[in-house]
Amino acid sequence: MVEIKNLNKYYGQMKVLNDINLTIEKGDIFAIVGHSGAGKSTLLRCINGLEGYHDGSLIVNNKEVKTLKGSVLNEFRKKIGMIFQHFSLLQRKTVYENVSLPMEVWGYKENEIKKKVDDLLHLVGLSNKAKSYPKELSGGQKQRVAIARALTLDPDILLSDEATSALDPNTTTSILNLLKKINTELNITIILVTHEMEVVKQIAQKALLLEYGNIIGLDVTEDLFLQPDTKMKRFLGEDEVVPQEGVNIKIYFPKDNAHQSLITSMARELNMDFNIVWGKLEEINTHIIGNMVINIQNEQKDTVCKYLENKQITWEILK
Numbered sequence: 001m002v003e004i005k006n007l008n009k010y011y012g013q014m015k016v017l018n019d020i021n022l023t024i025e026k027g028d029i030f031a032i033v034g035h036s037g038a039g040k041s042t043l044l045r046c047i048n049g050l051e052g053y054h055d056g057s058l059i060v061n062n063k064e065v066k067t068l069k070g071s072v073l074n075e076f077r078k079k080i081g082m083i084f085q086h087f088s089l090l091q092r093k094t095v096y097e098n099v100s101l102p103m104e105v106w107g108y109k110e111n112e113i114k115k116k117v118d119d120l121l122h123l124v125g126l127s128n129k130a131k132s133y134p135k136e137l138s139g140g141q142k143q144r145v146a147i148a149r150a151l152t153l154d155p156d157i158l159l160s161d162e163a164t165s166a167l168d169p170n171t172t173t174s175i176l177n178l179l180k181k182i183n184t185e186l187n188i189t190i191i192l193v194t195h196e197m198e199v200v201k202q203i204a205q206k207a208l209l210l211e212y213g214n215i216i217g218l219d220v221t222e223d224l225f226l227q228p229d230t231k232m233k234r235f236l237g238e239d240e241v242v243p244q245e246g247v248n249i250k251i252y253f254p255k256d257n258a259h260q261s262l263i264t265s266m267a268r269e270l271n272m273d274f275n276i277v278w279g280k281l282e283e284i285n286t287h288i289i290g291n292m293v294i295n296i297q298n299e300q301k302d303t304v305c306k307y308l309e310n311k312q313i314t315w316e317i318l319k
């Protein structure tokens with residue numbers, strides 16, 4: 001669906017995307033994550049042909065994007081919907097008129113437009129707001145209108161550029177649930193740019209981490225968060241503070257193990273005391289995952305490591 005190979009992009013002398021390689025499969029919910037200025041929006045705009053790129057290949061729906069021009073480019077863009085942080089609605093038009101606009105521009109018949117807009121307003125839960133103006137809507141409702149508008153031309157892909165960044169946490173969750181519904185019911189691939197880790201954890205199956213235009217992480221979301229490498233930890237601002245004395249062992253709880261009573265069982269079975277010095281459990285894509293750091297005495301190390309090995313638990317000794 002989207003295949004990017006060795007992609008480089010410059011603004012003047014500044015390289016903003018450096019050797020990007022990734023594949024997004026049809027039906028994925030894929031997150032592009034990074035701090036401000038990382039190049040997230042630029043990458044998103046390259047995908048729908050709003051920005052060019054210098055070297056490398058970017059294939060979307062079997063087409064090399066930079067070769068597309070004129071009416072072919074317009075047809076290509078028709079299959080890619082987009083939503084934005086500030087909704088981009090026309091203030092002087094009603095909800096109905098905002099949603100119908102792309103179909104009007106493409107010259108669809110009035111009865112086709114009416115059916116489509118009614119169906120989409122129903123899908124986003126705004127059938128009763130068709131005659132309202134954007135200024136009469138909440139932020140979440142405005143984003144629902146923008147989502148309906150992005151779906152009018154039956155896109156294969158929906159691009160979301162910080163679509164929940166201006167919303168409160170509860171509204172964010174309701175918009176993410178709507179995006180999940182669109183992904184499953186309409187089989188639309190969703191590529192979302194965000195700087196919010198909570199968004200990634202709630203919705204994305206895979207995520208790409210960008211830092212100064214470089215990929216520093218690319219994996220299934222649960223794996224990215226379960227066992228973050230040094231770069232990912234730095235990105236998350238998550239360096240554990242652990243005691244200097246003894247041995248610190250970090251134990252990982254993958255999705256099906258998080259609730260098991262490993263720690264208490266280990267203490268009981270080995271008849272051993274130890275300190276829990278750091279830990280967290282969190283929900284990612286409805287699975288609970290987490291990790292914990294325990295501090296033990298040097299002479300307990302071999303026994304504990306053997307116990308964890310026998311239980312086939314993933315662990316590491318922190319240096």
Ligand SMILES: Nc1ncnc2c1ncn2[C@@H]1O[C@H](COP(=O)(O)OP(=O)(O)OP(=O)(O)O)[C@@H](O)[C@H]1O
Binds near residue numbers: 016034037040043195
């Ligand atoms: N049209 C442009 N001309 C020149 N430089 C640009 C242009 N657009 C973006 N940049 C620069 O490219 C870099 C990447 O910008 P981009 O908007 O892609 O980052 P981002 O990760 O989306 O950031 P943010 O989260 O703040 O939107 C930044 O250094 C930015 O200043």
